[in-house]
Structures are given as structure tokens and as C-alpha cells.
Amino acid sequence: MDEFITKAAFSFxxxxxxxxxxxxxxxxxSVFLMTPPKVKMLQVASNLKIWALVAAVGGTIDPIRVIESHVLVGYLSPAMQQIGYILFxxxxxxxxxxxxxWMCSNGG
Structure with missing residues (x-):
């Protein structure tokens, strides 16, 4: 269980x-290019969300293969761990x- 919590925290x-x-x-x-940083920061944060998820879980298709291979055989514990890592x-x-x-809304 400690290993799961550690990996989940790292993923987060x-x-x-x-x-x-x-x-x-x-x-x-944006500041260096003399453009408003607020708009670009919000846009980049939204665009990076899915890529951050991919980077955190390993950057490959392996977590999905682990889920598929273990569920088909009937082992749910490793699949649930991978789903937990993805959720974190x-x-x-x-x-x-x-x-x-929040930072951009308070920045004016």
C-alpha cells in the first residue's frame, strides 16, 4: 500500500x-514578447492538462495495456492501481x- 501511495503522489x-x-x-x-501573459497562461494551462496526465502516468500506452491484460484474465487489483494512478x-x-x-483572476 505504501508503494501505491508513493506512486500516486508522484503522479499527482x-x-x-x-x-x-x-x-x-x-x-x-509572453512578457518577453510584449503580449498579455494572462491569456496565454490560461490557454497553455488548459492545453497542457492532457499532456500532464500522459507525462505523469509514464508517457506510453503501457498503463492501458496493464489494465486490459489484467481485467481480461480476471485480476482487478493491478488494473485498479493503474486507474488510481491516472485519477491522481x-x-x-x-x-x-x-x-x-486563480492566479490570473487575482492578477487583474
């Missing part, structure tokens, strides 16, 4: 960091988008 923070870091760097790039990664990416939206 990787997805969160991809969205937040990408949006912040897009905002810095989604929560991290979603929280990153929400944080960027």
Missing part, C-alpha cells in the same frame, strides 16, 4: 508541475489549471 505532483510550470514559462515568454494524475493536472486560473 508530476502532473501538477507540468501544468503549473508550463503556464508560468508561457507567461514569462488527473487531480494534479486539474489542480494546476485551477491554480493558474
Amino acid at each position: 505532483f508530476i502532473a501538477f508541475g507540468v501544468v503549473l510550470g508550463g503556464a508560468l514559462f508561457a507567461g514569462m515568454g 494524475a488527473f487531480l494534479g493536472a486539474h489542480l494546476g489549471v485551477e491554480l493558474v486560473q
